[in-house]
Amino acid sequence: MYQYDVLDRTIVAERVSQFRDQTARRLAGELAEDEFRPLRLMNGLYLQLHAYMLRVAIPYGTLSSGQMRALAGIARRFDKGYGHFTTRQNIQYNWVKLEEAPDILAALAEAGMHAIQTSGNCIRNTTTDQFAGAAADELEDPRPWCELIRQWSTFHPEFSYLPRKFKIAVSGAAHDRAAVAVHDIGLHLVRSGEGNVGFRVLVGGGLGRTPRLARAIRDFLPKRDLLAYLEAIMRVYNLHGRRDNIFKARIKILVDSLGTEEFARQVEGEFRAMHEFGYAPETSPAEIARITAQFADPVHKRAEAGGETLDRQRAENPDFDRWVRTNVAAHKRAGQAIVTVSLKPVGGPPGDASAEQMDAIAELADRYSFGEIRTTHAQNLVLPHVREADLFAIWQALGRHGLATANLGLVSDIICCPGLDYCNLANTRSIPVAQRISERFADAGRQAEIGPLAIKMSGCINACGHHHVGDIGLLGVDKKDGGEGYQMTLGGRADEDGALGAIIGRAFSSDEVVDAVETVVGTYVANRRDGEDFTATYRRIGAAPFKESLYAADQG
Amino acid sequence: MPLIRDNDLVAQDPWVRVDDGAALPEDGTPVIVSLGRWRAERETLDGRNGRLGVVLKAGDDAAELAGDLERLSLVALEFPKFSDGRAFSTARLLRGRYRFRGELRAVGNVMRDQLLFMHRCGFDAYEVARDDALEAWTGALSDFSAWYQTAADDRRTAAQQRGECAAPPLSQSRARIRANAAAASAPPAPAVSCCAGDWAY
Numbered sequence A: 001m002y003q004y005d006v007l008d009r010t011i012v013a014e015r016v017s018q019f020r021d022q023t024a025r026r027l028a029g030e031l032a033e034d035e036f037r038p039l040r041l042m043n044g045l046y047l048q049l050h051a052y053m054l055r056v057a058i059p060y061g062t063l064s065s066g067q068m069r070a071l072a073g074i075a076r077r078f079d080k081g082y083g084h085f086t087t088r089q090n091i092q093y094n095w096v097k098l099e100e101a102p103d104i105l106a107a108l109a110e111a112g113m114h115a116i117q118t119s120g121n122c123i124r125n126t127t128t129d130q131f132a133g134a135a136a137d138e139l140e141d142p143r144p145w146c147e148l149i150r151q152w153s154t155f156h157p158e159f160s161y162l163p164r165k166f167k168i169a170v171s172g173a174a175h176d177r178a179a180v181a182v183h184d185i186g187l188h189l190v191r192s193g194e195g196n197v198g199f200r201v202l203v204g205g206g207l208g209r210t211p212r213l214a215r216a217i218r219d220f221l222p223k224r225d226l227l228a229y230l231e232a233i234m235r236v237y238n239l240h241g242r243r244d245n246i247f248k249a250r251i252k253i254l255v256d257s258l259g260t261e262e263f264a265r266q267v268e269g270e271f272r273a274m275h276e277f278g279y280a281p282e283t284s285p286a287e288i289a290r291i292t293a294q295f296a297d298p299v300h301k302r303a304e305a306g307g308e309t310l311d312r313q314r315a316e317n318p319d320f321d322r323w324v325r326t327n328v329a330a331h332k333r334a335g336q337a338i339v340t341v342s343l344k345p346v347g348g349p350p351g352d353a354s355a356e357q358m359d360a361i362a363e364l365a366d367r368y369s370f371g372e373i374r375t376t377h378a379q380n381l382v383l384p385h386v387r388e389a390d391l392f393a394i395w396q397a398l399g400r401h402g403l404a405t406a407n408l409g410l411v412s413d414i415i416c417c418p419g420l421d422y423c424n425l426a427n428t429r430s431i432p433v434a435q436r437i438s439e440r441f442a443d444a445g446r447q448a449e450i451g452p453l454a455i456k457m458s459g460c461i462n463a464c465g466h467h468h469v470g471d472i473g474l475l476g477v478d479k480k481d482g483g484e485g486y487q488m489t490l491g492g493r494a495d496e497d498g499a500l501g502a503i504i505g506r507a508f509s510s511d512e513v514v515d516a517v518e519t520v521v522g523t524y525v526a527n528r529r530d531g532e533d534f535t536a537t538y539r540r541i542g543a544a545p546f547k548e549s550l551y552a553a554d555q556g
Numbered sequence B: 001m002p003l004i005r006d007n008d009l010v011a012q013d014p015w016v017r018v019d020d021g022a023a024l025p026e027d028g029t030p031v032i033v034s035l036g037r038w039r040a041e042r043e044t045l046d047g048r049n050g051r052l053g054v055v056l057k058a059g060d061d062a063a064e065l066a067g068d069l070e071r072l073s074l075v076a077l078e079f080p081k082f083s084d085g086r087a088f089s090t091a092r093l094l095r096g097r098y099r100f101r102g103e104l105r106a107v108g109n110v111m112r113d114q115l116l117f118m119h120r121c122g123f124d125a126y127e128v129a130r131d132d133a134l135e136a137w138t139g140a141l142s143d144f145s146a147w148y149q150t151a152a153d154d155r156r157t158a159a160q161q162r163g164e165c166a167a168p169p170l171s172q173s174r175a176r177i178r179a180n181a182a183a184a185s186a187p188p189a190p191a192v193s194c195c196a197g198d199w200a201y
């Protein structure tokens, strides 16, 4: 894991003092709210429906146990005892007082964390595969590059006032768990024909009002050129992205209007000029080596496979067996495993964790996973490096804290934005609907029978809940009668086989929506052929059977 | 409007901004004109016995000036509002791609909280609205002492400082001294000697 050195600490500490001064000026009335607003937003502080919300960056979703304890401490001291993990691999505190915000930032800085650029029209937290550095299907660990991007983008003097927010994701594995195709820039580590590792560069993906899958502009970019190429993309976007209409300001619209080829041509032109005239950003190989060295593999001394003991434990405990099947993934090292801790208990708000749960996970990370924890864009947590032989003990310990829900990737592992319970942009509530869906499918056996299925829900068109890329997407819309309505999309997915879901028909009321989800699930299960996932079935049979079963009553 | 240049308040700005259509001064007063006027009246302007500057609006393309920069002593870039960051990139292009070495002046809505970023992008003069500008400017300059990325200024990046550090004797840059001071006063951070194995994790 990356550890802050004196320079990293200085930068974050200076930011805290700067913000402390700005907050004091605001509280003393020297700064008006509209002058203060952009400043607080740049520190992740939003004014929401009921209170301030602070969004804390968890760079590329990697946390140490000490950092998790610091997050738990903040939840206790400054919030109501819990935090909310988001689809951007960050954590949000929903009950923050303005006068305490500088103290929270100071507490974060002590743990080597910050809230810098978690908001505003700048480069946001870079996200990646939650299994990075551990996954069996990985070409290379993307995190050193994420850290390099984190540093490069932090207080970037040229790119802090972009037309709109900007999100970068990096994936290093064959299976894209980082959803790079729905980011402003998606980077995929690939091997060239000559056997070198570099990046495939995608631009212009994104959800929201105009969902787009990112388009490739470079099939192979040597690693050493990464920052120069990113600067070239950013510069073209900063100069030419639209600023007259907030809904058309993302880079995807610029790529649409120029065409992918023309956009790529401009980027390549700037990229060449930078080298020709010597203003390309510099990163020394020594610095890359310094960063890379900090992501060295942790290896258990005795990591023999779980073997017969594990088999016996699974045979004797069907619940444990089910949890292993859903929540444990293959590690690149024999005898080790990756555990995903579900933050989606039946009937609970997706992504919430109490301070006690955070502490418990920190404790488990220390005992079993080299003190390392990950957050996922599906709003769960990961212990990335455990021994197979420890799985049973981990599962038991998780169970004591209500964290052993065996539903990863299943119908109740719902991605859900905060919605109208907190967010002032929301049309509808999302959390209560997610809770009702998970209660409807509470039976673990039934969930297992249904198999992998992604339900994703957003409270408005901003799509924080990624509804376009869910097997079943739900979007909160204003209904004409003033009630809450949920528009359903089917067939989306966010991985290398990315697709945007299609709207199936009229929106459902809050009373209908859970039944509608159940109808879709039923139609899928009834129609699927041996082992087909939702996408495969949907692509084979099309939308018609789903429409029929959903709207049969409307016909009469 | 107060002008800051080279870390100092300029008492008397020698430059005069001449609007499109307005008469040029008869004497050799240095003038700043719009890109449109520069294109339309290039010969007249060229024939004048005085220094020349052009102001670019946020949407203007720096490439249009690329061939003329030899003849210009000043380029002014307009910031129409706080949130419009195009001029940051235009500045990088002028300094980097087009090698402009004259005065690069920020005009329009020039805010204290952006001065440092402007300086990093290659600006060296700023028309600011408030007359306590110098104080604000020096204040803004000292907000940060370390940076991650290279830009158009000569501030040492964190990576460069780390590199320096590996090869004694140490360069005691201002930022480094401050960094050590900050680390020493930040409570939980262990006392850090500059080169100690702090980066060896």
Ligand code: SF4
Binding pocket: A417, A418, A419, A420, A423, A424, A425, A426, A427, A458, A459, A460, A461, A462, A463, A464, A465
């Ligand atoms: S999707 Fe809309 S309602 Fe949900 S968190 Fe985002 S902005 Fe708020």
